[in-house]
Amino acid sequence: REMTKLWSEVAPHRQLAPAMTAGAWAEWMGNAPGLGISSYRLARSVNGRLLGFFAVWDQRSFKQLTVVGYSRRMRLARTAFNALARIVGGESLPRLDYQINCVTAVNVCVPELRPDVMRALLLAAYEELRHKRCSFLNIGLDVRDPLTSGIEGLLAQPTDVNAYVLTARRGILPELLDSRPIHYESALV
Helix, strand or coil, rough: CCCHHHHHHHHHHCCCCCCCCHHHHHHHHCCCCCCHHHHHHEEEECCEEEEEEEEEECCCCCCCEEEECCHHHHHHHHHHCCCHHHHHHCCCCCCCCCCCCCEEEEECCCCCCCHHHHHHHHHHHHHHHHHHCCEEEEEECCCCCHHHHHCCCCCCCCCCCCCCCCCCCCCCCCCCCCCCECCCHHHHH
């Protein structure tokens, strides 16, 4: 119920965010392989109020990412990066044809004025995942999203994705996108 309530407060500030009821959450988790209530990471205030959440979804049972090549410059950087990773106990950049161990943040629900909450959730997820030899965590944020300041200083590698909204309904004016950030669910790509 707390998650549904927070979602109903945050979602209207994001274009294309789905409406979610408690029943919709249960259905979503029931139909998503490997996703359950224990996949969600919650951030709470000192008095226990829910401040934000997202799920860490391991999709490897049905979706794999594989390294197919490195640029010449990246091959050189990989050698140095992997040497450093061994020293600090990090995950190395994989060899070619290697299936990458990664997860995706899904159902990101953090108020736009709380990048500190986003950062706290990401750092907590990182701390947990680094002990599981996870290579990276995907998260979809609009470049206009104020929450992106919460990932500053983290080794984030941005990927540009264009969003196109089409309508096939006749006689109904299309809804125009406005200045609100787009809710982009990268887990569904």
